[in-house]
Amino acid sequence: MAVEPLSPKEIEDRLAGLSGWSVDGDRLTRSYRLGSHVAAAALVAHIAAIQDELDHHSDLTLGYNTVSLSVNTHSAGGVVTAKDFALARRVEDIAPGHGAH
Numbered sequence: 001m002a003v004e005p006l007s008p009k010e011i012e013d014r015l016a017g018l019s020g021w022s023v024d025g026d027r028l029t030r031s032y033r034l035g036s037h038v039a040a041a042a043l044v045a046h047i048a049a050i051q052d053e054l055d056h057h058s059d060l061t062l063g064y065n066t067v068s069l070s071v072n073t074h075s076a077g078g079v080v081t082a083k084d085f086a087l088a089r090r091v092e093d094i095a096p097g098h099g100a101h
Contacts, residue, residue: 003077014085020045021088024070028084031068043067043095050090056083 005093006014015021021030034040044062051057058071069091073081 003073003076003081003083004075006081011080017087018088018092023080026079027070027072028080028088029068029070030088030091031066034065034067034096037064040065040067046094047091050094051087054087054090056087058087
């Protein structure tokens with residue numbers, strides 16, 4: 001089954017329920033600031049496990065105490081789809097409540 005791009009309105013509606021997430025060009029993005037490098041690295045490992053479970057992978061960047069995600073759906077032409085928001089929701093469920101801005 002093909003994954004369809006979301007309309008700008010659908011993206012806006014879904015972003016309203018995901019604090020800290022935004023769309024940058026054709027990608028859904030979010031950054032988290034954690035208390036230490038070890039905590040940030042642990043978050044990356046947890047995100048990687050979720051991505052494997054969903055078979056949907058973002059670009060992950062590990063900084064000293066930050067983790068940044070950037071994702072779109074390649075199979076839909078590199079646009080934002082429901083798959084990206086499903087990943088974002090799962091990451092929010094396990095991530096700390098405070099994000100970097």
